[in-house]
Amino acid sequence: MSDPSRAASYTTIRERLLTIHGITIGTTIAIILTVSLVSSFAIGLSSMVESTRLRAKVLAESAIAPLVFENTVAAQELLQPLAKLPQVRRATLYTATHAVFAHFEVPGQVLQPQPATDVGESLGLNHLQVVEPIVFANDRVGSVHLGVSLNGLYWQTFLQLIAALAAALLATGIARYLVKRLNTSILKPLTSLEQVMEQVSKNDDYGLRAPPSKIKEIHGLGQGFNQMLDQIQMRDSMLASRREVLEQQVAERTADLRQAKEAAEAASAAKSNFLATMSHEIRTPMSGVLGMNELLLASPMTPEQSEYARAIQTSGRHLLQVINDILDFSKIESGSIHLEAEPMDLYAHVDSALALLLPSARHKGLALVCECTPRQAPCRVLGDAFRLRQILTNLVGNAIKFTAQGEVSVRVRLADGPGQDIGVQIVVADTGIGIPEEAFERIFDQFSQVDESTTRQFGGTGLGLAICRRLVARMGGQIQVASTLGQGAQFRVDVRLPRAPTTAEAATAEGATRSDTRQRLPTALYPLPVRVLLVEDNVLNQRLAVLMLHKFGVQVHTADHGQEAVDRMAQDEYDLVLMDCDMPVMDGYEATARIRALPQGRGLGVPILALTGNAMQGDDKKCLAAGMNGFLAKPFDMAQLHAALVRLLPAALGPVAAD
Ligand code: ADP
Numbered sequence: 067m068s069d070p071s072r073a074a075s076y077t078t079i080r081e082r083l084l085t086i087h088g089i090t091i092g093t094t095i096a097i098i099l100t101v102s103l104v105s106s107f108a109i110g111l112s113s114m115v116e117s118t119r120l121r122a123k124v125l126a127e128s129a130i131a132p133l134v135f136e137n138t139v140a141a142q143e144l145l146q147p148l149a150k151l152p153q154v155r156r157a158t159l160y161t162a163t164h165a166v167f168a169h170f171e172v173p174g175q176v177l178q179p180q181p182a183t184d185v186g187e188s189l190g191l192n193h194l195q196v197v198e199p200i201v202f203a204n205d206r207v208g209s210v211h212l213g214v215s216l217n218g219l220y221w222q223t224f225l226q227l228i229a230a231l232a233a234a235l236l237a238t239g240i241a242r243y244l245v246k247r248l249n250t251s252i253l254k255p256l257t258s259l260e261q262v263m264e265q266v267s268k269n270d271d272y273g274l275r276a277p278p279s280k281i282k283e284i285h286g287l288g289q290g291f292n293q294m295l296d297q298i299q300m301r302d303s304m305l306a307s308r309r310e311v312l313e314q315q316v317a318e319r320t321a322d323l324r325q326a327k328e329a330a331e332a333a334s335a336a337k338s339n340f341l342a343t344m345s346h347e348i349r350t351p352m353s354g355v356l357g358m359n360e361l362l363l364a365s366p367m368t369p370e371q372s373e374y375a376r377a378i379q380t381s382g383r384h385l386l387q388v389i390n391d392i393l394d395f396s397k398i399e400s401g402s403i404h405l406e407a408e409p410m411d412l413y414a415h416v417d418s419a420l421a422l423l424l425p426s427a428r429h430k431g432l433a434l435v436c437e438c439t440p441r442q443a444p445c446r447v448l449g450d451a452f453r454l455r456q457i458l459t460n461l462v463g464n465a466i467k468f469t470a471q472g473e474v475s476v477r478v479r480l481a482d483g484p485g486q487d488i489g490v491q492i493v494v495a496d497t498g499i500g501i502p503e504e505a506f507e508r509i510f511d512q513f514s515q516v517d518e519s520t521t522r523q524f525g526g527t528g529l530g531l532a533i534c535r536r537l538v539a540r541m542g543g544q545i546q547v548a549s550t551l552g553q554g555a556q557f558r559v560d561v562r563l564p565r566a567p568t569t570a571e572a573a574t575a576e577g578a579t580r581s582d583t584r585q586r587l588p589t590a591l592y593p594l595p596v597r598v599l600l601v602e603d604n605v606l607n608q609r610l611a612v613l614m615l616h617k618f619g620v621q622v623h624t625a626d627h628g629q630e631a632v633d634r635m636a637q638d639e640y641d642l643v644l645m646d647c648d649m650p651v652m653d654g655y656e657a658t659a660r661i662r663a664l665p666q667g668r669g670l671g672v673p674i675l676a677l678t679g680n681a682m683q684g685d686d687k688k689c690l691a692a693g694m695n696g697f698l699a700k701p702f703d704m705a706q707l708h709a710a711l712v713r714l715l716p717a718a719l720g721p722v723a724a725d
Pocket of ligand 1: 498527
């Protein structure tokens with residue numbers, strides 16, 4: 067990620083190169099300038115010293131005669147030409163005794179005469195002074211003193227400096243110009259390389275290439291970049307082809323999966339269909355067997371006959387339970403079970419489930435205890451009431467079955483869950499035979515019991531707990547067992563159920579649940595003086611229902627299929643219709659729709675109760691959706707049929723039942 071604040075401190079290569087060149091050229095010129103000026107000054111100075119010394123020597127030679135002859139005029143004349151030399155500021159001839167013999171001086175000089183004894187040169191800041199001895203016949207007869215100004219040398223050096231500076235300036239200008247041009251020749255390929263990079267990164271155009279350059283390094287850079295682009299392009303095309311292959315594979319797999327899914331769905335539908343058919347096909351004859359036997363039981367018989375009939379009734383009910391369990395388990399395993407989320411009062415629901423089990427507990431001399439905490443009824447939740455009852459009935463039924471003495475307790479504990487959920491814990495405990503620890507897991511497997519003797523002694527299919535575990539799992543909860551052999555067992559169910567909304571709708575639904583519960587409670591079979599049309603294709607079941615209805619004093623007319631029922635309804639008046647669902651010619655659903663659509667609204671107000679062997683989930687809803695008012699699954703007993711009639715015909719209620 068580029069940081070704009072840092073980007074602000076970037077400099078370009080062009081600027082860097084110019085700075086580097088500027089520093090290099092400046093330093094070079096400064097060194098050359100300094101060296102040349104210093105050396106030229108030194109050369110100028112040394113030549114000045116040399117010429118002054120020479121001039122002093124010549125003067126010393128010429129001054130011998132005037133000094134020997136003490137001719138001051140000649141000596142003065144000798145000094146006269148020096149006045150014409152601009153740099154000579156002073157010239158003095160001394161005698162052997164260092165007295166001034168002749169002297170010349172440019173006016174306004176502040177040059178101190180060098181003592182005549184100090185032969186040689188002395189250099190000051192502004193002047194050079196030379197003293198030369200005057201020797202005649204090996205005797206020193208005097209000395210010459212020359213003082214020259216260094217101004218000329220300084221001036222010359224200054225002029226040289228100016229010229230050098232001008233030259234340096236010119237050189238710098240030219241160098242800069244050349245550097246700029248040369249830089250451009252380096253930077254241009256760099257800039258075009260940068261532009262290519264920018265376009266590649268901006269447009270993802272990997273087909274672009276850096277142009278070649280005559281500069282080796284830049285050419286190398288461009289080639290490297292181009293190779294990288296080649297590789298990216300190659301990888302891109304490889305990826306694209308792989309993606310294509312993958313997409314093709316995914317499409318093939320998806321098609322395979324779809325096919326497999328469709329096959330699985332078809333298989334599942336076939337299984338559900340088979341289950342529904344099985345359910346219907348088994349329930350219908352069972353309905354006949356149990357119903358007829360019930361009528362038989364109600365008829366006068368010898369004690370022996372009545373014992374046989376009771377045995378048929380018990381075995382029949384047991385067989386029905388086994389069939390129900392197997393069908394239920396198959397439904398759960400095939401995934402065709404759907405859990406409802408209907409509002410219910412949990413406590414009332416538990417109470418009513420236990421009420422049905424109370425007789426068998428009492429029969430064995432067991433106490434059935436129920437404890438709910440916190441005890442603040444009602445506790446309204448959303449859940450599948452039927453399936454909850456099934457779990458509870460299974461657990462409490464087992465507890466009663468495997469307990470010889472003591473008690474069976476059911477404890478319901480509630481805890482606030484996250485959001486709208488309520489944590490429901492149900493513990494069913496007994497004081498029965500208990501379960502060995504190694505069987506804790508096994509008993510939840512289908513068709514599994516603690517040992518074979520269990521089957522012999524207590525019966526059972528080993529499906530109850532398998533169904534419970536799967537149902538609890540479907541509710542998102544879990545079931546656990548704890549037990550000490552010989553001291554009883556505890557089954558704990560933990561589920562989270564959403565809190566039911568406290569609306570009028572919820573209240574209505576709850577009311578409906580409550581009335582369902584009441585429907586299951588035993589009702590006195592008082593006479594019902596009503597006219598009923600019974601629509602049933604199965605002769606045995608038709609006969610059975612007629613016999614049962616006659617027991618209640620109901621006046622019954624029969625129809626063998628839906629069409630006949632519609633025709634009868636068009637001609638006659640009935641208080642209620644008992645309608646089988648699956649029938650030849652016209653089924654119960656269509657017949658209901660036609661009855662409801664009869665002219666002058668003849669069939670509108672008549673309650674229609676579905677009687678069906680289809681006890682699969684959703685069948686009740688299907689009946690209600692078709693316009694029927696209630697649903698009674700086959701096989702049903704007299705009490706259930708009576709209760710269903712009473713519920714749909716409140717006007718026919720006798721004073722006893724008016725609760
Ligand atoms: P079933 O009761 O029809 O045999 P279950 O699946 O309900 O099938 O139970 C499986 C086995 O678990 C039972 O056969 C029994 O051995 C054991 N079991 C279940 N509940 C209890 C209990 N409360 N006490 C003792 N054993 C039990």
